[in-house]
Amino acid sequence: SLLQGIAGAVGIPVSQLLDDTPPTPRAALEIExxxxxxxxxxxxxxxxxxxxxxxxxxxxxxxxxxxxxELARRAREAIATPEEARRANTELRQYMRTQDNYMxxxxxxxxxxxxxxxxxxxxxxxxxxxxxxxxxxxxxxxVHDLPHSTRSVIDLANGRxxxxxxxxxxxxxxxxxxxxxxxxxxxxxxxPESYAEFLxxxxxxxxxxxxxxxxxxxxVEFLNRAKTERNLAVEDFRDAFGVTHEAAALRFTNxxxxxxxxxxxxxxxxxxxxxxxGYENDGLQLPTDVTGSTEGQLVCRHxxxxxxxxxxxxxxxxxQYTDTPTGTYWCSTQTGTSSNEEFSxxxxxxxxxxxxxxxxxxTNRVTSRCPDASCCRRPNTELSKRWAHKAWPSAKLHAxxxxxxxxxxxxxVDDTELYAFLEAHSGE
Numbered sequence: 001s002l003l004q005g006i007a008g009a010v011g012i013p014v015s016q017l018l019d020d021t022p023p024t025p026r027a028a029l030e031i032e033x034x035x036x037x038x039x040x041x042x043x044x045x046x047x048x049x050x051x052x053x054x055x056x057x058x059x060x061x062x063x064x065x066x067x068x069x070e071l072a073r074r075a076r077e078a079i080a081t082p083e084e085a086r087r088a089n090t091e092l093r094q095y096m097r098t099q100d101n102y103m104x105x106x107x108x109x110x111x112x113x114x115x116x117x118x119x120x121x122x123x124x125x126x127x128x129x130x131x132x133x134x135x136x137x138x139x140x141x142x143v144h145d146l147p148h149s150t151r152s153v154i155d156l157a158n159g160r161x162x163x164x165x166x167x168x169x170x171x172x173x174x175x176x177x178x179x180x181x182x183x184x185x186x187x188x189x190x191x192p193e194s195y196a197e198f199l200x201x202x203x204x205x206x207x208x209x210x211x212x213x214x215x216x217x218x219x220v221e222f223l224n225r226a227k228t229e230r231n232l233a234v235e236d237f238r239d240a241f242g243v244t245h246e247a248a249a250l251r252f253t254n255x256x257x258x259x260x261x262x263x264x265x266x267x268x269x270x271x272x273x274x275x276x277x278g279y280e281n282d283g284l285q286l287p288t289d290v291t292g293s294t295e296g297q298l299v300c301r302h303x304x305x306x307x308x309x310x311x312x313x314x315x316x317x318x319x320q321y322t323d324t325p326t327g328t329y330w331c332s333t334q335t336g337t338s339s340n341e342e343f344s345x346x347x348x349x350x351x352x353x354x355x356x357x358x359x360x361x362x363t364n365r366v367t368s369r370c371p372d373a374s375c376c377r378r379p380n381t382e383l384s385k386r387w388a389h390k391a392w393p394s395a396k397l398h399a400x401x402x403x404x405x406x407x408x409x410x411x412x413v414d415d416t417e418l419y420a421f422l423e424a425h426s427g428e
Contacts, residue, residue: 029061036068040193041075086293088196092203093294097281100257103207109186110211121218123242129178132212133161136185140178143425147418152181155422162425173244179209207254214241214251220259223252227260233358234332234347235317245334249347253279262353265329269305271342273298282350283326287371298377300370305346307366308333319359321351323367330354330362 007014022028030052036042037049052061114124117131133140138154142165146153153162161181163174183205192198214237222240226232238248249266256264263282269275278286278294287297299305304320311318314335322329331348354360369375 026058029065033061033065033068041072084195086295087291088199089295090291090293091196092199093279100281101253101279102258106204106207107211107216110208111216114212114215119215124175124213126175129175133178133182136182145421147421150418152177153418153421154181154184158426175213176209179212180205183208210247210251213243213247219255223255223260227356230356231358232356245336246345249345252347257281262349265348267299267305267346269299269344271309273306275299284329285324285326300368301376302366302368304331304333305344308335308344309342317359319362320364320366325369327351330357330360332359
């Protein structure tokens with residue numbers, strides 16, 4: 001063949017000809033310099049490219065590459081801010097809204113992955129997840145000393161995936177975390193060059209994990225059967241596949257519009273009413289700031305996502321109809337507890353689709369006029385007169401919303417701690 005002829009002419013094996021590993025350390029620096037000068041960060045400066053000629057001293061080449069690495073690091077640091085995070089997250093949320101929160105390519109990839117380990121229905125077992133990892137050449141290792149800013153760490157050099165020894169309170173199960181780590185390899189993710197790309201990758205790995213734990217074919221069959229019986233319930237979906245309530249509610253949003261023909265909404269709130277996660281394609285008006293971001297915004301006190309906190313018995317789902325300026329919605333809310341606070345998970349649909357759900361016969365019905373401030377944001381007039389200028393509270397800041405992110409290679413991950421962890425485990 002042509003390749004064999006070329007390899008013979010230069011006196012090397014074909015395998016060496018196809019190997020993309022740089023032949024020398026200097027060649028590696030030359031390739032890195034060329035790649036970095038083609039990156040958007042440098043291109044945006046409008047400066048000329050420098051060719052690494054043979055006569056360029058190696059010290060000069062090392063200095064240029066070092067400068068480019070620092071330039072890239074500072075660019076990542078500049079974008080890893082709360083403002084950039086909220087902007088990128090808003091754009092991603094709006095894009096997913098146009099897609100009905102559905103990603104067909106990842107659905108197909110997940111179905112292929114679970115079929116490959118013999119899955120036929122019910123909860124995906126830990127053994128099946130282990131088999132999926134082995135097929136990709138990885139070993140799952142559970143450790144107590146993961147870097148504080150990580151849920152998992154992939155050691156590409158040694159084919160290991162490090163995970164915590166137990167699930168994280170609030171909804172991050174071991175199967176899900178392992179599947180998320182595997183998704184990075186299956187989806188061929190590269191190191192993110194922007195915060196928007198980092199968020200997209202995180203969305204994709206979360207989607208893949210959910211699509212493995214609640215595979216498309218079996219999930220749609222289960223939900224369609226329940227819809228026919230007019231007995232749809234997030235808690236049943238949750239129990240059928242052995243996942244958390246939040247995971248089941250989010251997965252429901254992936255499938256509801258495309259496969260059940262109904263628009264939906266999803267909310268995760270803190271006990272103070274702050275919105276942590278939100279999705280809607282049913283017209284529900286989520287609270288936003290001037291940039292369109294929903295993160296950290298306070299939800300109306302009359303929505304079930306908040307009223308569910310006030311009931312004495314929180315074991316079961318709470319159902320409520322809410323009349324809003326954009327229509328009437330039926331909602332199902334379940335409260336839970338994370339490592340440091342209570343939260344609520346809400347799944348809802350417009351009034352017309354409530355007929356398919358268990359809990360549609362609830363007598364709980366309230367009116368919300370938000371975003372009109374007179375609904376629940378403006379204090380009672382009499383109380384304002386009595387207490388204005390007579391109190392001085394100390395505010396509790398939402399650190400997860402306001403704090404800048406560690407500015408490593410991966411936003412939110414401390415490189416120093418990460419590399420120390422990998423080095424400590426490399427000799428095992």
